[in-house]
Amino acid sequence: MQLVGIEMLNIFGGSAYLDVDQLASHRGLDKTRFDNLLMKEKSVALPYEDPVSLGVNAAKPIIDVLSDNEKDRIEMLITCTESSFDFGKSMSSYMHDYLKLNRNCRLFEIKSACYSGTTGLQMGINFVLSQVSPGAKALVIATDISRFLVAEGGGVLSEGWSFAEPSSGAGAAAMLVSDRPHIFQVDVGANGYYGFEVMDTCRPVADSEAGDSDLSLLSYLDCLEQSFSEYQKRVPGANYLESFSYLAFHTPFGGMIKGAHRTMMRKMLKAKADVVEADFEERVFPGLIYCQRVGNIMGATTALSLASTIENAVFDTPKRIGCFSYGSGCCSEFFSGVVTIEGQERMQRFGISNKLKQRYQLSMDEYDALIEESTNVRFGTRTVKLDTEFIGGARKSSNMPRLFLKEIKEYHRLYEWV
């Protein structure tokens, strides 16, 4: 059978972060039972960071270890996002340029809320499986930011703002998909997908979000059960407990996946509370570690949870990971793949955890100033030069070369390596 999956996977969790507990206090949010939402930190996009710079910073370490020949076999660059700054031009074109890829390459962008990264991954997998260009690779970059510009008026938007702000992060995941699945060997055909029309959360205006968090949670849970049931139909004998050593969930916030996992354990296995708790710690928690530090990075979150699982779980023998992706609106998918100790070692070379540690911690005053400053790069900005002195500490916090937005000139974005 044709091998396919993720050859390399890297995460870029931004340059600055905020303590979520401080934010909740600062905003005066109701903190009753806040702890069981399991939120810790979230990455925040600086005004000179955008989905392109984040995506390039996630992909660059992958590109740097490829030989010229291997690099030239990247024949698709798929950007997966809900944060684009142009309705027509694909952000893949910018990334293709800054990553210096072969021009015989398909460049396009996918939108499907938080399901976009999985959509891109599946498209890459199918491209490799089709064998229309044997040996070709697809570079899938899921990248999202949330800018919380102060919305005028009240109602739905303000409400959306208050629930989404503590959980929404900024970051990107880059996945090189090929016939050499060193990191994650996909179980071909083991996919349960499920979608329907629902108005849960959305981005009906530029630079902000709106929605109903309760409805989104309910829809997420319906989709988890239904997509897993479909997976079971296609993989006879699949069992929620025994088939997967680990589970990587799209993680809007930790408490949500804890609730989702509990529901599945109860529905599928009639498990008691203590069994559910122990199973969460063993099979789900490794995937939560990075998610608790970066926050919800929308289209990239499932990959973030997968990366966290691969780096933090135990792979003394090859282990199967079950992955669940959900995007509002909605569409969802349950799929799986196998990870080995060699894959874990390869992933660890990117030093994701250290890079997260090197991020700059924002004070609340800096965060408030950042929201104000971000109005300079709101959707539709025609011309602006970014202030490189603004929260300058964040630009110096890492020894890794990073791409930052330098200028917007007649809508054209210009970046610089720092």
Place this chain on the structure above:
Amino acid sequence: MEKGNIFLVVKDVISEVLPDVDSETVTIDKNLKSLGANSIDRTEIVMLSMERLGLKLPLVSFGGVENIEEMIDVLVNNT
């Protein structure tokens, strides 16, 4: 099942999910948020109530529900 009986089932579930809430204060017009339930707790209350009543409805049927009575109405309409 009658609305009153369903309320008793729901009330029991609320005490289980929110052990700190005095059950005397749980009246049908109350909003679960005002009892201190976060979004996870609210979903848990809906799911456990369905389980006790032997119902299997899509969870999104409960979207837009504002208080305990509206949640019970969804349950009543499907028993």
